[in-house]
Amino acid sequence: RNLLPFRMLPIQAAYAEFDCGERKDRTKIIRTKHCNHPSGADPNHLECLKLPVSLPLDPLFCPTVNVKVFDYRLGGALTPLIGSTSIPIAPFLPWTKKHEETEEASHRISFAAGTSPPSDDGAGVVSIQASPDDDTKSESDRPLLKEEEKPKKKAKGASKGLGIELRKIARVVPGVSEETSLGGEDDDEDSKKGVDERPKLKTGLEAQLLKVPFAQYDLQRGRKRGVSGFMKKDGEGSLRMCGKFKGNFKVLENATLPPHYASPNLKDLYRPRNLVVRAYILRGLQLVPKDENGSSDPYIVLKVGSGKNQRVIKDREDVKKETLNPEFFKHFDVECELPGQSKFTVELWDWDLASGDDLIGRTEIDIENRYFSNEWKDIKMKPIEQRDLWNPASSNPQGKIELWLEIMTAAEARTTVPVNISPPAPEKFELRAVVWQTKEVVFKDAKMSDIFVTGKVEETGEKHETDTHWRSENGKGSFNWRFVFPITLPMKVPRIKFAVWDKDILKANDSIAEANLNLKGFFKRAYKQKRSQLLKKQWITLTHPNFEGPQGKMQVEIEVLPENEARIKTAGQGRDEPNQNPFLPERDRPATSFAFWRLDKLIWHKYKKYTPILVCICLIACLAVLFPVIFPLLGFF
Numbered sequence: 066r067n068l069l070p071f072r073m074l075p076i077q078a079a080y081a082e083f084d085c086g087e088r089k090d091r092t093k094i095i096r097t098k099h100c101n102h103p104s105g106a107d108p109n110h111l112e113c114l115k116l117p118v119s120l121p122l123d124p125l126f127c128p129t130v131n132v133k134v135f136d137y138r139l140g141g142a143l144t145p146l147i148g149s150t151s152i153p154i155a156p157f158l159p160w161t162k163k164h165e166e167t168e169e170a171s172h173r174i175s176f177a178a179g180t181s182p183p184s185d186d187g188a189g190v191v192s193i194q195a196s197p198d199d200d201t202k203s204e205s206d207r208p209l210l211k212e213e214e215k216p217k218k219k220a221k222g223a224s225k226g227l228g229i230e231l232r233k234i235a236r237v238v239p240g241v242s243e244e245t246s247l248g249g250e251d252d253d254e255d256s257k258k259g260v261d262e263r264p265k266l267k268t269g270l271e272a273q274l275l276k277v278p279f280a281q282y283d284l285q286r287g288r289k290r291g292v293s294g295f296m297k298k299d300g301e302g303s304l305r306m307c308g309k310f311k312g313n314f315k316v317l318e319n320a321t322l323p324p325h326y327a328s329p330n331l332k333d334l335y336r337p338r339n340l341v342v343r344a345y346i347l348r349g350l351q352l353v354p355k356d357e358n359g360s361s362d363p364y365i366v367l368k369v370g371s372g373k374n375q376r377v378i379k380d381r382e383d384v385k386k387e388t389l390n391p392e393f394f395k396h397f398d399v400e401c402e403l404p405g406q407s408k409f410t411v412e413l414w415d416w417d418l419a420s421g422d423d424l425i426g427r428t429e430i431d432i433e434n435r436y437f438s439n440e441w442k443d444i445k446m447k448p449i450e451q452r453d454l455w456n457p458a459s460s461n462p463q464g465k466i467e468l469w470l471e472i473m474t475a476a477e478a479r480t481t482v483p484v485n486i487s488p489p490a491p492e493k494f495e496l497r498a499v500v501w502q503t504k505e506v507v508f509k510d511a512k513m514s515d516i517f518v519t520g521k522v523e524e525t526g527e528k529h530e531t532d533t534h535w536r537s538e539n540g541k542g543s544f545n546w547r548f549v550f551p552i553t554l555p556m557k558v559p560r561i562k563f564a565v566w567d568k569d570i571l572k573a574n575d576s577i578a579e580a581n582l583n584l585k586g587f588f589k590r591a592y593k594q595k596r597s598q599l600l601k602k603q604w605i606t607l608t609h610p611n612f613e614g615p616q617g618k619m620q621v622e623i624e625v626l627p628e629n630e631a632r633i634k635t636a637g638q639g640r641d642e643p644n645q646n647p648f649l650p651e652r653d654r655p656a657t658s659f660a661f662w663r664l665d666k667l668i669w670h671k672y673k674k675y676t677p678i679l680v681c682i683c684l685i686a687c688l689a690v691l692f693p694v695i696f697p698l699l700g701f702f
Contacts, residue, residue: 066407066433067371068106068284068308071136071145075372076105078137079147081310085118085128085154093117099137103337103405106308106372111332111404120316124155132310134284148284148307157316246583247600247623260347260486263469264448270441271431278437279311311407311433335437337402341478342369342409342432343471345396345486347449352389352464355415355423360387362416363425369399369432370406384416389464394486398478407433411466413454426454426463436472447471489555494591495631496522496550498561499622499647500531501602503542506565506617509575515568516542516577518619522550523581524558529638533568536657540617545649549638552625554592559585565607565617578607578616588625597626597634622647 068076080099087093095116100108120127129151135144155161266273285304346365355361363385367378378397385391391413399409412427430452435441447469453462473481500518508514516537521528527550534542542565550561561582567575582605591598600623607617626634636646 066107066309066311068108068134068147069306071147076136076147077101078105079108079134080137081110082133082135083114083116084131085116086131088131103402104370104372104374105136107370107405107407109335109337109404111335120154120158122160124158124161127153127155127158129153130314132282132284134308134310146286148286150282150284150310152282152314154314154316157314159316159318245580245605246585247587247605260449260484263446265451266448267451269428269430269450269452270448271434274438274440276438276440277434279434280313281431281434282310284308284310335404337405339475340401340403340436341473341475342399342401343396343473343478343483344399344409344411345469345471345484346393346411347467347486348390348392348394349413349425349454350390350451350465350467352391352413352425352454354389355425356387356417358387361389361425362386363388363391363413364416365393365395365397366412366414367397367399368410368412369401369408371408374406376400376406381414381416381422392488394488396483396486400475401432403433403436403472405433407431409470411452411468413464413466424456426456428452428454428466430470432470432472435470489592491553491555492592492595493628494552494554494588495626495628496548496552496561497624497626497636497646498548498550498563499602499649500544500546500548500563501620501622502544502653503565503607503617503619504540505615506537506540506542506577506607508540509567509577513538514540514577517566517568518542518544518546519564519566520548520550521562521564522552523560523562524556525550525552527551531639534652534654535568538657543652543654545652546639547636547649549636551628554588554625556588559583559588561623563605563607563619563621565619576609578609580605580607580619582623584623584625587623591625591627595627597624597630599624 068079070076078099078101080097082094082096084094093116095114097110097112097114100110102109116130118128131149131151133149134147136147137144284307286307288303288305344367349363352361352363364383365378365380367380369376376399378399380395380397383393383395385393401409409430409432410427411430413425415423415425417423449467449469451465451467454464454466456463498520500520503516503518506514506516514537515533515535517531517533519528519530529548529550531544531546534544561584562579563582564579565577567577569575587598587600600621602620602622604618604620606615607619608614609616634646635643637643640649
């Protein structure tokens, strides 16, 4: 598979030779027929070859099977070596314990970009097949494409058969306090058939499949001139990759093979089929910028196969301008022939007006391994994969791409309606959040805090704040304050952040606590039902990323209304008119709640207990002043 050209000429008709190190004796070398179907770069040999060999009982002394791939040119006059690989026999020996261990371990294999060649002991890269007298057939022994075979019914969540839990990607808000979900999650049945409830993986599916139908080995070829000095890349040696070899190996103590191993049966089992790969491309994540402004203009390129028969879809008309997290939400149908065109490539390119477009990164998927895998076919709802994007110019990932694939026949593609993943049309809503009161708020000043609250919609950045509850001496604050935000649904970041602050005049305000509310399900119901949704008055816990434990509590009430309904059920910002929906009563604040510059209240608050004495002093003073004037008038002198 994916055989590279030799001396700038494409491969004409490849064939493979196998030996156990005795190449001087041509009778101990077996070879396939030369083949160029469906293409020279991806030939299908579909042959079962037997190589008699004497093997030691001790696996330490086992030889290797040498595989060499040649190109058949000019009627056999030229047969240049394309590439070679070596496969250890020790893991296949049926009389060793290692054989039993490998039967389980060797099914785990990853074909992700950058995969290294098979390890020396062969474990983890060889698909072991059951012996002829074994009652249980392995993945490679049982027929894969019987027309009458129907997948066994599985309980909901058939993807659990992978031996992993296909779960939603965890919602994490880095660098802030704990996130709280309010309003629940949307459980609409239609969404489960689309994107939201589809199983999600943080890696490619290849890393999760326990079994693959074919073992795969890298073919390598030596360089005529070595690479050294500044021209040499990290990890680059004197060998270079020139393709891959797919097949299955088995060591038998006699020459008897199962019937379906005969070459005619293999050709029928793996006869080429015209298929359609339906790729759902959702979004790119954290792409490496390619423009000088620190951004990129990504678009999608899809490729199937290699060489002159390669099919390419270039979606350059749909460029996402100046973003490192593009959202595509598109599906593509690409025709292919399997077995044969096994490499499915998804690329993201950066659009440029003046210069040539730049490759951001690519990911390669072996659709042949998936289509011929019973495990893949048993997955009813194909999971969303989050795959790394790779660029030949770098050894580090260039970002990620979210997608999922379906493989079907041409007839199925015509009758199967694609999943609607197009983003919904934006609609205007109004978000109203009422901050009623706080309690148990920690102090930032000496035995008190001057509390006020801010509310911020994370996506738009719009922010409002309450007035200040001065001199809170018990951690309580009374606000009865309404925040009103115009918003557009659906939201990419459906969060509102409440923060409690300590008011300071001569320095920056102190952050006391905050709460990040995830309103995804709440907003989703409002959008789908096209009517208002209410989260009734409730207490939420406040935290702080730099301090452990709760830092206070806040009582809030949240409502979201469609724009036309908001015009009818009007409500003022803060405590402004109209004070309705809901009505905000007067705040219950103690007499001590006043600003520090109100000296009249400060003096009254500190010295009110001395009022009777002060009154008496004032009366005595008045009498002392008036006595000399009033007393003579009374006739006493």
